[in-house]
Amino acid sequence: MNLIGNMNFTDGGVCAAKGFKASGVYCGIKKSASESSSPKNDIGMVVSDVICNAAAVYTLNKVKGAPITVTKENLAKTGGKARAVIANSKNANTCNADGKEKAFRMCELTANELGISPEEVIVASTGVIGQILPIEPIERAVPKLVEKLSYDGNEQAVTAIMTTDTVKKEVAVTFEVGGKTAVIGGMAKGSGMIKPNMATTLNFITTDCAISTKMLQKALSEVVKVTYNCLSVDGDTSTNDMVCVMANGLCKNEEINAEGKDFDAFKNALYTVMMNMTRMLAKDGEGATKLLECECVGAPDLDTAITVAKSVIGSNLLKCAMFGADANWGRVLCAVGYADAQFDIEKVDVSMSSAKGSIDVCKDGAGIEFSEETAKEILLEDEIVITVKLNAGTASAKAWGCDLTYNYVKINGDYRS
Amino acid sequence: MNLIGNMNFTDGGVCAAKGFKASGVYCGIKKSASESSSPKNDIGMVVSDVICNAAAVYTLNKVKGAPITVTKENLAKTGGKARAVIANSKNANTCNADGKEKAFRMCELTANELGISPEEVIVASTGVIGQILPIEPIERAVPKLVEKLSYDGNEQAVTAIMTTDTVKKEVAVTFEVGGKTAVIGGMAKGSGMIKPNMATTLNFITTDCAISTKMLQKALSEVVKVTYNCLSVDGDTSTNDMVCVMANGLCKNEEINAEGKDFDAFKNALYTVMMNMTRMLAKDGEGATKLLECECVGAPDLDTAITVAKSVIGSNLLKCAMFGADANWGRVLCAVGYADAQFDIEKVDVSMSSAKGSIDVCKDGAGIEFSEETAKEILLEDEIVITVKLNAGTASAKAWGCDLTYNYVKINGDYRS
Numbered sequence: 087m088n089l090i091g092n093m094n095f096t097d098g099g100v101c102a103a104k105g106f107k108a109s110g111v112y113c114g115i116k117k118s119a120s121e122s123s124s125p126k127n128d129i130g131m132v133v134s135d136v137i138c139n140a141a142a143v144y145t146l147n148k149v150k151g152a153p154i155t156v157t158k159e160n161l162a163k164t165g166g167k168a169r170a171v172i173a174n175s176k177n178a179n180t181c182n183a184d185g186k187e188k189a190f191r192m193c194e195l196t197a198n199e200l201g202i203s204p205e206e207v208i209v210a211s212t213g214v215i216g217q218i219l220p221i222e223p224i225e226r227a228v229p230k231l232v233e234k235l236s237y238d239g240n241e242q243a244v245t246a247i248m249t250t251d252t253v254k255k256e257v258a259v260t261f262e263v264g265g266k267t268a269v270i271g272g273m274a275k276g277s278g279m280i281k282p283n284m285a286t287t288l289n290f291i292t293t294d295c296a297i298s299t300k301m302l303q304k305a306l307s308e309v310v311k312v313t314y315n316c317l318s319v320d321g322d323t324s325t326n327d328m329v330c331v332m333a334n335g336l337c338k339n340e341e342i343n344a345e346g347k348d349f350d351a352f353k354n355a356l357y358t359v360m361m362n363m364t365r366m367l368a369k370d371g372e373g374a375t376k377l378l379e380c381e382c383v384g385a386p387d388l389d390t391a392i393t394v395a396k397s398v399i400g401s402n403l404l405k406c407a408m409f410g411a412d413a414n415w416g417r418v419l420c421a422v423g424y425a426d427a428q429f430d431i432e433k434v435d436v437s438m439s440s441a442k443g444s445i446d447v448c449k450d451g452a453g454i455e456f457s458e459e460t461a462k463e464i465l466l467e468d469e470i471v472i473t474v475k476l477n478a479g480t481a482s483a484k485a486w487g488c489d490l491t492y493n494y495v496k497i498n499g500d501y502r503s
Numbered sequence: 504m505n506l507i508g509n510m511n512f513t514d515g516g517v518c519a520a521k522g523f524k525a526s527g528v529y530c531g532i533k534k535s536a537s538e539s540s541s542p543k544n545d546i547g548m549v550v551s552d553v554i555c556n557a558a559a560v561y562t563l564n565k566v567k568g569a570p571i572t573v574t575k576e577n578l579a580k581t582g583g584k585a586r587a588v589i590a591n592s593k594n595a596n597t598c599n600a601d602g603k604e605k606a607f608r609m610c611e612l613t614a615n616e617l618g619i620s621p622e623e624v625i626v627a628s629t630g631v632i633g634q635i636l637p638i639e640p641i642e643r644a645v646p647k648l649v650e651k652l653s654y655d656g657n658e659q660a661v662t663a664i665m666t667t668d669t670v671k672k673e674v675a676v677t678f679e680v681g682g683k684t685a686v687i688g689g690m691a692k693g694s695g696m697i698k699p700n701m702a703t704t705l706n707f708i709t710t711d712c713a714i715s716t717k718m719l720q721k722a723l724s725e726v727v728k729v730t731y732n733c734l735s736v737d738g739d740t741s742t743n744d745m746v747c748v749m750a751n752g753l754c755k756n757e758e759i760n761a762e763g764k765d766f767d768a769f770k771n772a773l774y775t776v777m778m779n780m781t782r783m784l785a786k787d788g789e790g791a792t793k794l795l796e797c798e799c800v801g802a803p804d805l806d807t808a809i810t811v812a813k814s815v816i817g818s819n820l821l822k823c824a825m826f827g828a829d830a831n832w833g834r835v836l837c838a839v840g841y842a843d844a845q846f847d848i849e850k851v852d853v854s855m856s857s858a859k860g861s862i863d864v865c866k867d868g869a870g871i872e873f874s875e876e877t878a879k880e881i882l883l884e885d886e887i888v889i890t891v892k893l894n895a896g897t898a899s900a901k902a903w904g905c906d907l908t909y910n911y912v913k914i915n916g917d918y919r920s
Contacts, residue, residue, distance in 0.1 A: 148848040149840030149868070181836060181869045215833025216870035325837050402819070403915055410916030416632025419598060420742050423566030431565040451566070452598045453633035492909045498820055499827030 088362060091354050092262065099240035099256030102271030104294040104336040105135035108239035110246030113227035115220060116176040116213070129224060130246030131231040132171040132290055133200060138332035140168035140208065141303035143310050145327035151178050152185030153209045154328060156193065163205045166299030168332055171290050172196045172231075173210040173247050174224065175275070180325045181216040188219045195228040208330050210288050212249055212275060215325060240273065247275040247288050250497060255366040261355040263348050264339035268295040270355045272331075274363045277319070277372045287367060289314070289329040291359060295352055296335030297342040305353045306331050313360040316392060316485040318400045319371035331356070368486035369469075373493030376408055377469045379486050386479035390427040394474055395485035397425035405490035408470060413438060413461035415447035422474055435475040440467035505779060508771050509679065516657035516673030519688030521711035521753040522552040526651035527659030530644035532637060533593040533630070546641060547663030548648040549588040549707055550617060555749035557585035557625065558720035560727050562744035568595050569602030570626045571745060573610060580622045583716030585749055588707050589613045589648075590627040590664050591641065592692070597742045598633040605636045612645040627705050629666055629692060629743050657690065664692040664705050667914060672783040678772040680765050681756035685712040687772045689748075691780045694736070694789045704784060706731070706746040708776060712769055713752030714759040722770045723748050730777040733809060733902040735817045736788035748773070785903035786886075790910030793825055794886045800899040801892045807844040808900035811891055814842035815902070822907035825887060830855060830878035832864035839891055852892040857884035 101108050110130035140161060144154050161168065172192050179185050193207035211219065234242070244254045258271030276287025297305070310329060335341065342348045369377035380398040385391035398404060401421040407414040418436050436448035442464045445456050464470075518525050527547035557578060561571050578585065589609050596602050610624035628636065651659070661671045675688030693704025714722070727746060752758065759765045786794035797815040802808035815821060818838040824831040832853050840848055853865035859881045862873050881887075 147837065147840040148842075148846075149836050178833075181833060181865070183869050215837065216865070325833075325840060402911075406912050406915030409912060412917060416595075416598060416742075419566050420564065420632065423564040423742060425565075429565075448598070448633070452600050490912055490915075492912050494819075495823050495826060495907055495909050495912060498823030498907075500829060 093259045093355055093358060096258045096260050096269065098258050099244055099271050100132050100273045100290055100292050101237055101240040102258030103269040103292045105334050106132060106292045107235040107237055108132045108243035109231045109234035109236065110242030111227050111230050113223035115174055115223050127242060127246035128176045129174040129227050130243035131235065132243055132292065133235055134169055134332055134334045136334050138168050138334045139297060139299040139302050140166055140330060140332045141299060141306045142328060142330035143306060145324055147325045149181065149325040151180035151211060151326035152189040153179055153211045154326065155186055156189040157208050160205045160207065167206060168208050169202045169206040170196055170200060171208045173288060175212050175247050175249050177211060177213040177217055177219045178215045178326050179211040179219040182218050188221055191221055192224060195225060199228050199232040210328055212247060212288050212326050244273040249275060250277040250372055251275055251370055253370050255363055257359045257362045259355050259358050261351055263295055263351045266337045266339040268337040268339060269293060270359050272359050272363060274367060276367045277370055287324065287327055291331040293333045294337040295333055296339050297333045297352060301342050301349060302331055302333055305356050309353060309357045309360050312483060313364045316396055316483065317364045317368055318396060318487045364486050368488050371488035372497045373491040374488030375468065375491055376489045378408055378488055379484055380472045380474060381482065381484045382474045382476065383482040384476045384478055385481040386429065388481045388483060390429060391481045391483035393427040394422055394425045395483050397421045398472060398474060399485040399487035402490055409489035409491050411462055411465035413447055413458065413465060418472060419448060429476045429478050433477040437473045438464060439471045440464045440469060442467055510676045510772055510775060513675045513677050513686065515675050516661055516688050517549050517690045517707055517709050518654055518657040519675030520686040520709045522751050523549060523709045524652040524654055525549045525656035525660035526648045527663035528644050528647050530640035532591055532640050544659060544663035545593045546591040546644050546648065547660035548652065549660055549709065550652055551586055551749055551751045553751050554584050554586055555751045556714060556716040556719050557583055557747060557749045558716060558723045559745060559747035560723060562741055564742045566598065566742040568597035568628060568743035569606040570596055570628045571743060572603055573606040574625050577622045577624065584623060585625050586619045586623040587613055587617060588625045590705060592629050592664050592666050594628060594630040594634055594636045595632045595743050596628040596636040599635050605638055608638055609641060612642060616645050616649040625747050627745055629664060629705050632742060661690040666692060667694040667789055668692055668787055670787050672780055674776045674779045676772050676775050678768055680712055680768045683754045683756040685710060685754040685756060687776050689776050689780060691784060693784045694787055704741065704744055708748040710750045711754040712750055713756050714750045714769060718759050718766060719748055719750055722773050726770060726774045726777050729900060730781045733813055733900065734781045734785055735813060735904045781903050785905050788905035789914045790908040791905030792885065792908055793906045795825055795904045795906065796901055797889045797891060798899065798901045799891045799893065801894045801896060802898040803846065803896035805898045805900060807846060808898045810844040811839055811842045812900050812902035814838045815889060815891060816904035819907055826906035826908050828879055828882035830864055830882060835889060836865055846893045846895045850894040854890045855881060856888045857881045857886060859884055
């Protein structure tokens with residue numbers, strides 16, 4: 087995990103910040119014989135003790151899960167306020183005629199049990215597309231979820247949103263803001279169908295920092311651009327992507343209403359949480375054996391740096407080469423070459439590095455001699471950084487992904503069964 | 504193979520048209536122990552008896568193989584005239600400091616041996632990027648290639664340009680134009696790194712039809728848009744893509760100088776050759792077990808239809824599902840949803856078909872009941888058509904690709920060794 091600036095990691099994920107409880111249970115949204123003995127949680131809840139300012143970003147896919155539509159409407163109605171999240175796995179509640187009705191019903195059930203308004207509930211679903219969501223198991227689950235809510239329920243909740251994820255994804259940091267110590271924590275799910283576009287996989291972030299809805303949305307939009315939107319597992323943008331942040335203000339700092347030192351501190355902490363979750367999502371990409379990070383440096387501007395880094399991370403050929411620990415830099419240069427951006431390809435340098443060291447493989451757009459043995463040793467590690475230097479300015483950006491393996495094909499050749 | 508309109512298939516590939524000879528030999532561009540017993544051809548030549556009008560399209564990757572640069576310059580110098588093609592596999596002659604010099608040397612060697620000008624030679628290379636091209640084997644090969652030139656040398660030539668291709672790709676048709684019978688034939692290579700953008704894999708087309716350079720370029724540009732540019736194996740656009748057409752006029756029709764009936768007949772024949780070669784390239788995609796065709800119909804315009812069809816064909820998740828013969832239409836709709844085009848997703852219908860029949864899986868953007876058993880039977884075939892109906896107009900387009908399999912990963916995890 088990477089720490090940036092003056093802050094510390096802490097435990098507790100989505101419950102790390104003051105005043106947030108969570109819970110998760112198994113309710114049987116998708117019946118399966120194999121699950122009957124020791125079923126994984128399939129529905130989770132996060133609740134703040136007090137009303138929160140809330141911000142969210144959503145998938146740009148034209149096919150949008152019904153929960154996305156309902157959450158958007160709710161946040162619009164409340165002017166960016168929320169108290170609770172309810173989220174299920176095993177069924178995306180997407181492309182179903184009764185999807186919106188069911189998503190709204192999930193809010194209503196949660197609200198009734200908590201004694202709040204349905205509009206104060208953020209709802210999310212993830213799983214298979216186009217299968218009717220059974221509401222009965224959820225009706226039975228909601229009272230249990232509310233009963234089980236606790237200030238250390240984060241693990242129950244994070245496991246409830248996992249699909250093909252093999253590890254749970256939680257990050258939390260403490261940071262100083264306006265003379266107080268605040269906390270931001272979050273949980274994420276996601277492994278395949280990952281090429282976020284203005285949003286990501288399901289992602290819930292909580293903070294006790296006091297910040298206005300407007301500035302919260304601004305921070306989220308800026309950070310998502312350089313974190314989740316620079317993540318690609320397989321180039322497929324999901325229909326249900328959503329990141330939401332809830333800020334309950336319980337750390338008692340003076341509310342952040344404008345840009346400045348406090349806003350920067352908040353944004354930096356949010357970046358740290360989201361960047362580390364991005365790395366976790368990449369590393370746990372379906373079938374992945376390696377985390378790949380491409381850093382584009384010396385770019386004329388940020389957008390060029392992002393475009394180039396994402397193009398490299400998205401190349402199936404490079405992903406296969408990394409699986410094979412093959413320093414096939416021609417594929418890096420090829421992907422740099424088809425990136426939709428303007429720069430001089432004959433000035434591009436490429437190097438590859440890992441915990442075992444670093445090696446230059448391409449200079450001024452042409453190959454240079456290097457030790458294949460050293461390169462192999464570097465690339466056999468499980469976290470690889472590919473650095474692309476454009477030598478055309480000072481902007482830089484990173485993108486994250488993973489290798490393409492037999493297991494990706496296996497997992498996705500038979501997902502629905 | 505699909506025949507369109509009033510024409511017939513014929514044999515002979517690049518030698519099918521009058522006045523074209525070809526040859527191919529093994530010269531040892533890449534020494535390898537395994538090849539020493541029965542080496543595959545690695546360099547080929549195509550020569551017309553008389554000067555040709557020639558047109559070409561090239562990769563839009565910023566990293567361009569040196570042969571592309573030299574061919575472009577040659578065609579510019581001659582104003583679109585050419586007599587010969589020389590092409591090698593095993594080395595792309597790309598990202599090498601001496602690449603242009605070597606590519607020009609290949610033209611010079613060919614020209615000297617044939618007694619023509621070096622500018623009348625089209626040069627192409629395919630294979631690994633960033634390794635110095637050894638010129639000595641080529642110097643030894645060129646006299647042999649010229650000596651072996653024959654009117655049925657097409658097979659020698661097509662095998663010389665194969666890389667990871669498992670089958671040779673040749674198509675030729677006869678068609679009527681201006682009261683004469685003309686022939687168009689071609690050969691192609693390509694299996695991985697295939698997402699052509701204004702061009703494709705190496706592709707050489709010959710015809711004895713008389714047509715001006717200008718109209719030849721026009722026909723090629725129009726046809727490439729709806730054939731090779733609608734092909735994606737893995738989303739990676741190669742650095743060495745090139746399609747060129749040489750027209751020697753030996754069938755003695757009145758030269759086509761403008762649009763009209765003759766131009767349409769020519770363009771239709773060119774489409775037939777290129778579309779069938781596109782299908783061959785898709786079906787022989789690295790590791791592929793299935794040819795996938797996506798037809799987008801009922802689109803408001805051609806560009807929308809192309810964009811949607813390509814988005815579906817490019818989805819890794821769908822490609823895996825097809826490998827598993829899984830009718831996971833949610834992935835089709837998801838890919839339709841993130842296509843960069845404007846239409847109403849709630850009007851979209853999806854069906855899947857093969858030689859075993861057709862099945863509707865999605866109507867008005869939502870799932871419908873269908874027999875999973877029937878779907879499985881349809882999807883177990885090796886040529887699958889996915890039809891996406893936008894219900895928003897009358898335009899249509901097709902895109903071609905293949906499934907994503909364990910073998911794609913295997914081939915590309917260790918390509919350079």
